[in-house]
Structures are given as structure tokens and as C-alpha cells.
Amino acid sequence: MKKKRKNWFILGGVLLILYGGWLTYLTHRYRPYGWDKLDSLEPEGVYHLHSRFSDGRGSAEVISRTASQVGLDFIILTDHGRPNFPSLNFQGKKEGIFIFSGSELSVNRGHLVGLFFPPPAQSFSHRAEDAAREIRALGGLTIVAHPYSKTHWSWGEKFIYEGLEICNADTMVKRNILSLLPYLPLLAFNSRLPLLKILSSPTRNLRKWDALNNTRQVYGYYAIDAHLLYKSLFQLFHLHLLLHRPLSSDFQQAWSQVKAALKEGRFYNAVEAAAEADGFRFWMTKKSQIFPMGSLIRVSPPLKLQVEAPFNFAFSVVIRHNGQLFWQGQSSSITLPINSPGVYRVEVYLKENSFLDPDFPWILANPIWVEKEN
Ligand SMILES: [Zn+2]
Ligand SMILES: [Zn+2]
Incomplete structure (x- = not known):
């Protein structure tokens, strides 16, 4: 009976050490990508x-x-x-x-x-x-x-x-x-x-x-x-x-x-x-006019949509139009022609090995609203 109890103690101790080791490993592995x-x-x-x-x-x-x-x-x-x-x-x-x-x-x-x-x-x-x-x-x-x-x-x-x-x-x-x-x-x-x-x-x-x-x-x-x-x-x-x-x-x-x-x-x-996001930009242009994120634009398309994602690790930029997928890819500088009105917004997902759920938007930008000019 005594021996059985001793075995349980040993097993518990081993599990505790393994658990502690795992936590230490995680702490060492963790560091946010990028820099401030x-x-x-x-x-x-x-x-x-x-x-x-x-x-x-x-x-x-x-x-x-x-x-x-x-x-x-x-x-x-x-x-x-x-x-x-x-x-x-x-x-x-x-x-x-x-x-x-x-x-x-x-x-x-x-x-x-x-x-x-x-x-x-x-x-x-x-x-x-x-x-x-x-x-x-x-x-x-x-x-x-x-x-x-x-x-x-x-x-x-x-x-x-x-x-x-x-x-x-x-x-x-x-x-x-x-x-x-x-x-x-x-x-x-x-x-x-x-x-x-x-x-x-x-x-x-x-x-x-x-x-x-x-x-x-x-x-x-x-x-x-x-x-x-x-x-x-x-x-x-x-x-x-x-x-x-x-x-x-x-x-x-x-x-x-x-x-x-x-x-x-x-x-x-x-x-x-998860990662420092500094330097991200999303805006639209029409000739020399610049419209930052959050803008409501009342000029007729075509416009140019631009995204800067100056990151040196793996990520995926998702651009949505009225909530639907419009464009997706990894590029640190994106320029797209915009020909139809609607709501455009950008999400960026981390593609590196991270503790952040890959389906959670690492960056969430505010939209730009493009309305038809009357
Ligand atoms: Zn509350
Ligand atoms: Zn509260």
C-alpha cells in the first residue's frame, strides 16, 4: 500500500516537472514580432x-x-x-x-x-x-x-x-x-x-x-x-x-x-x-487628393486603394468590400484600382508561428466609404 502511494508521488512529481518545463519553453519561445x-x-x-x-x-x-x-x-x-x-x-x-x-x-x-x-x-x-x-x-x-x-x-x-x-x-x-x-x-x-x-x-x-x-x-x-x-x-x-x-x-x-x-x-x-503593428497604413487617392482611413469619399470612381504593411515577417492582408473578400495576399505595398462604390476595409492576419489564433485579425483598420457623386 505504502509503495503504491510512493509511486503516485513520483508520477505526480514527474508530471509537475514536465508541466513546468513546458511553461518555461513557452515563455522562452514567446516574443512579439517586429519592433516599436x-x-x-x-x-x-x-x-x-x-x-x-x-x-x-x-x-x-x-x-x-x-x-x-x-x-x-x-x-x-x-x-x-x-x-x-x-x-x-x-x-x-x-x-x-x-x-x-x-x-x-x-x-x-x-x-x-x-x-x-x-x-x-x-x-x-x-x-x-x-x-x-x-x-x-x-x-x-x-x-x-x-x-x-x-x-x-x-x-x-x-x-x-x-x-x-x-x-x-x-x-x-x-x-x-x-x-x-x-x-x-x-x-x-x-x-x-x-x-x-x-x-x-x-x-x-x-x-x-x-x-x-x-x-x-x-x-x-x-x-x-x-x-x-x-x-x-x-x-x-x-x-x-x-x-x-x-x-x-x-x-x-x-x-x-x-x-x-x-x-x-x-x-x-x-x-x-503578437506583433508590433507600427507603420501600417491604408488610404485612397483620387489624383492628388488623399483620403485616410475613416473617410467618406464623395467623388466618382476610379480611385486608387493603397496599403502599406512594412513588416519583415509572414502576414496576410485581407481587403473587404461590403464585408466580402475583395483581395488577399502578402505584399508590403499594395495599390488597387477601385471602380465601384461601397465600404472598403482592411484586416491583416499573422502567418508566423504565434500564440495568436490565426483567424483573429492582428490588425483591424477602419473602413473608407466610397459613395457615388451626385
Ligand atoms: Zn461594460
Ligand atoms: Zn467596461
Whole structure:
């Protein structure tokens, strides 16, 4: 009997060593592809996070310091409230980076994020449409958060919001918790790796986005929805903004620049923990006119669609027209003639051996809308 128990102990020990060895191997194998290019015309930041001003674990001060250490240019706090006044008052330049505060509003249709509005005189409405109008009247913008999870969004007749979350990391953790289990101990050492393992293709959100894009301009967001694990989540998804002028060092000016980029859709999302996406570009031209991503173009085709993907590892660029596959291939410089109106957008998939699901868009760019000129 004693011998049997001893054998079990030995077997358990061996399995534990093997498991530890496997985790060590994974940690050594993991490194993001590419490199971070410092470009003041392309600031990087994260969107959707909670501090102790609502249900987040970290204080806004510690969160700001962590974001600064990670090398972000800005973070966008979205504490719960209609709006969350303490969070709005915290905004500013801290630890050398910009802290912008919006709020995540609980409204009758679900969760709605409002950004870039000054503190209102009174609370926003509980009705989604009214709240969106109130925020817009103050110059802000609204984004529908996690439409198919946590609080499901009830769509209603008309979509009047500027943005839609295509992926929400908090949702992914809850949905794919089983695939996280084998990597759980790594959360203590290198949590970027386990966080990559929880991402599965946001097919339903993408389909909905394509449908909405046929009716109005809607910009897509990768949201970290961080309540804890800030450092790792700050390295998971990045918003890359495309500015006309270098990001100002002055808070008010930077506020206007970041707001304009989000309002005009001049940004793309990337899973930065898998590979650095810096330098990606998507635009259209008509003779000497240039239209960046997010644009609504009212000139008659033909136009030229252009993509720059300056990456030295394997990837695949997918260009969609009204949600359907239009072009696919690996090329760091793409030029295509555009002869018909519609919604054009770009996804890039990693083809390297990576911890990111090959079906998850590593880069997700905002569309360009081509309308017939009347
Ligand atoms: Zn929420
Ligand atoms: Zn949230």
C-alpha cells in the first residue's frame, strides 16, 4: 500500500516537472514580432479601462504610472457612471502620458461608452438614444460596448452611435476561460502569452459591423476593458492614431488631436502582444487628393486603394468590400484600382508561428466609404 502511494508521488512529481518545463519553453519561445517605432504622428494608446473610480482594482495614479512604464502615449479611462465625475476630473498629463476620461454608461440598451465630452451640468439620460444625443451635443462621441456579451445590446431601429467594440478582452477571458487554464501559472510571469490564448475570432461582431457600415460610418474598436492585470492588458491591444501633426505636449491640444482622430476614424487596432503593428497604413487617392482611413469619399470612381504593411515577417492582408473578400495576399505595398462604390476595409492576419489564433485579425483598420457623386 505504502509503495503504491510512493509511486503516485513520483508520477505526480514527474508530471509537475514536465508541466513546468513546458511553461518555461513557452515563455522562452514567446516574443512579439517586429519592433516599436517611435513616431509622434502615430501615437499609441489603449481604450476602455476601469480604475477605483468604479469597479477597477487599481488607483488611477498607479494605472497612469503603469501605462507610462509600458511606453503608451495615452490611455482612455471609462469608469462606470452617467458620467463618472471623479474620473473626468482626474484627466490630464500624468507621468508623461495623457489620461483621457470618458465614461461607461449603463443605459436601457446595454453599456454605452461616451468619450471626449466636458463634464455635463446634469447626469446623462438612461435612454441610449437620448444619452448619445446629449454627449454629441457636448462635442463627444459614443461607442457601443461588448454588444454580444455581459450586457447584450438591444439594437433598436436606428444605430446612431459613432463606434462599436469589435473585441473586448474582458469578455474573451470570461468566454474562453477553459483555454486559459493550462497557461494560468504564467499570469504571474508573462501574462501577455495567456492573454493571447484567450482571443478567438470575433466573427459575430465583424459581421454586425459590416452590416452597420452599409447604413452609416461606424468605427471599430479593440477594447481591453481592464479591471486588473493592467500592465499585461496595456500590451495586448493598441489603438494606433494617424495624426496630421505630431502629438502636442500640451494636454488641451492633445485632447483635441486624439478626439479628432477617433471622431474621423483615423486609427487602426492591433494585437500588439503578437506583433508590433507600427507603420501600417491604408488610404485612397483620387489624383492628388488623399483620403485616410475613416473617410467618406464623395467623388466618382476610379480611385486608387493603397496599403502599406512594412513588416519583415509572414502576414496576410485581407481587403473587404461590403464585408466580402475583395483581395488577399502578402505584399508590403499594395495599390488597387477601385471602380465601384461601397465600404472598403482592411484586416491583416499573422502567418508566423504565434500564440495568436490565426483567424483573429492582428490588425483591424477602419473602413473608407466610397459613395457615388451626385
Ligand atoms: Zn461594460
Ligand atoms: Zn467596461
